Amino acid sequence: xxxxxxxxxxxxxxxxxxxxxxxGGPALVVAGLVDGGKTxxxxxxxxxxxxxxxxxxxxxxxxxxxxxxxxxxxxxxGIALACLGGALIPGGPYVYYxxxxxxxxxxxxxxxxxxxxxxxxxxxxxxxxLEMAILGPRLTLIRFGATLLLPPLLGLLAELLFGRFSExxxxxxxx
Amino acid sequence: MIVATITLIALxxxxxxxxxxxxxxxxxxxxxxxxxxxxRTMPLLLVAFAIVGYINVLSPQELxxxxxxxxxxxxxxxxxxGVGLLLPGGPYVVFxxxxVLYQSGAGLGPTVTLVTxxxxxxxxxxxxxLSFMGWRFSAVRWGLGVLAPLTAGGVxxxxxxx
Numbered sequence: 001x002x003x004x005x006x007x008x009x010x011x012x013x014x015x016x017x018x019x020x021x022x023x024g025g026p027a028l029v030v031a032g033l034v035d036g037g038k039t040x041x042x043x044x045x046x047x048x049x050x051x052x053x054x055x056x057x058x059x060x061x062x063x064x065x066x067x068x069x070x071x072x073x074x075x076x077x078g079i080a081l082a083c084l085g086g087a088l089i090p091g092g093p094y095v096y097y098x099x100x101x102x103x104x105x106x107x108x109x110x111x112x113x114x115x116x117x118x119x120x121x122x123x124x125x126x127x128x129x130l131e132m133a134i135l136g137p138r139l140t141l142i143r144f145g146a147t148l149l150l151p152p153l154l155g156l157l158a159e160l161l162f163g164r165f166s167e168x169x170x171x172x173x174x175x
Numbered sequence: 176m177i178v179a180t181i182t183l184i185a186l187x188x189x190x191x192x193x194x195x196x197x198x199x200x201x202x203x204x205x206x207x208x209x210x211x212x213x214x215r216t217m218p219l220l221l222v223a224f225a226i227v228g229y230i231n232v233l234s235p236q237e238l239x240x241x242x243x244x245x246x247x248x249x250x251x252x253x254x255x256x257g258v259g260l261l262l263p264g265g266p267y268v269v270f271x272x273x274x275v276l277y278q279s280g281a282g283l284g285p286t287v288t289l290v291t292x293x294x295x296x297x298x299x300x301x302x303x304x305l306s307f308m309g310w311r312f313s314a315v316r317w318g319l320g321v322l323a324p325l326t327a328g329g330v331x332x333x334x335x336x337x
Contacts, residue, residue, distance in 0.1 A: 005264040005299070009222045016229035028232055036228020039271075040220065047213070047220075047267075049183035055209020056190040059201045092265060093303035101307040114316050117304075118323075121294040127266050129186060131290075132179050134270035139277065142335070143287045146327040150295075154319050162315050172309035 046133030054126040058090040063099060070103055070116060079155040082112040086119025086151065090126040104173065110166050115155025122147045216267050223268040227275045236279050243289075245282035245336070252328040255285035259292025259324060269293050283335045288328030295320045 020028040069085045070078075089096055100113050123144075132140045162169070194202035243251045262269045273293075277286045296317060304313050 005268070006219055006222065008263055009219065009226065009268060013222050013225045013229065016226060016233065020229055020233060023233065032229035032232045033225060034228070035231045036224040036226070039227055039231070040224040046180055046183055049180070049187045051209040051213040052187040052206055053183065053190060053209070055207070055212060056187070056194055056202075056205035058208050059205040060190070060194055060197075093300040097303050097307040104308065104312065110312075110315065113312070114319070117316060118295060118320065122291065122323075129183050130266050131270055133183060134274050135277065135290075136274075137179050137182070139283070139286065142283065142331060143290050143327070146287050146331050147291055147323070150323050150327070154316075154323065157319055158315055161319075165311075169309070169311040169315065172311035174306060174309055 043133055047130075050129040050133045053129045054090055057088070057126045061088045061090060063089075063095075067099060067103070070099075070108060070112060078109060078112045079115045079152050079159070082116040082155060083119040083123065083151045086116040086121075087123035087125050089120060090124075096120050101173065104170060109159060110163050110169060111155040111159025114158035115151050118154045119151035122150055216265070219264065219268055223264075223271045227271045230272075230275045230279070234279070239276055240280035243276065243281035243285040245284075247282060247285060248332070249329070251282060251285040252288045252325060252332060255281075255288035255328060256292045256296075256324045259289045260296050260298055262289075262293045262297060263299055282332070284328040284332030286328075287331045288324040291327045292324035295323050 017029050017032065020032050024031075066085045066089045069081050086096075089099070096117065100117060103116075104113055128140065128144070131143070135143075191202050191205070194205050241247070242254055247254070262272065273286065273289050276289070281289070301313060301317065304316070
């Protein structure tokens with residue numbers, strides 16, 4: 001997936017370079033690269049710190065810890081724990097979806113799993129430093145505040161509306 | 176930017192100290208892990224920042240302000256949700272792109288919608304979700320989540336006026 005993303009982005013970059021050439025000739029093509037390079041250099045200290053934080057969280061919070069956490073409660077308590085687990089677990093979709101799938105297989109509630117995935121997507125503690133580094137503290141805090149209630153809320157809604165279909169949802173799993 | 180740098184360095188130092196005090200080598204492993212991730216994502220970062228540079232020199236301010244600016248209101252928020260779904264790749268690619276849109280004049284509401292939509296609904300991660308969780312789980316989560324970016328951006332729009 002990473003390769004396809006890279007190729008797609010290279011395509012976008014080339015298209016934009018073409019557009020720059022068309023608008024301002026080779027000078028603008030170079031200017032674009034210089035501008036991008038300067039912006040990147042400006043955020044290097046932040047990026048290094050952000051990646052160090054992500055790496056440290058990744059070693060400190062293990063898969064087992066999160067799995068145990070998610071299996072520990074039901075109802076309100078389960079959803080609260082799921083939100084915390086989602087906030088703490090590092091890594092991309094290839095890390096958290098296998099865990100979510102195993103838990104669904106093992107009989108975890110729908111609300112707990114929806115809360116977990118949504119918290120991972122919106123509260124992720126290993127991603128926040130990067131967001132702060134690139135988008136700035138103000139925008140990050142506003143974004144975080146605006147989405148703070150969504151993980152428990154969506155978990156509860158999923159449980160209330162679709163909780164009784166858990167068995168059928170499990171049947172639709174590919175593995 | 177200075178505040179962000181200091182906060183992040185302090186946070187990294189605190190985590191490192193905590194890991195070091197555990198005495199199991201996790202302080203070293205953590206940094207190695209971070210370094211490896213950084214190295215692996217370096218090509219993507221370079222391409223992402225080249226895109227950022229081109230968007231900057233092509234200065235699409237008028238275009239961005241018209242479609243996603245503070246005055247674009249709910250249309251801008253809806254459009255931001257659509258764009259967010261399509262954004263490819265991880266945070267190190269997406270955040271620079273969103274930052275450049277914000278600097279080109281996108282409003283606060285649409286920007287929050289953009290981040291939220293990418294984070295919760297991005298089609299590229301849904302393709303992962305489908306292959307692990309099956310279509311019924313994805314349908315429930317996505318169906319409920321579709322309102323999340325609109326709500327988040329809408330609240331910000333109402334509170335901060337754009």
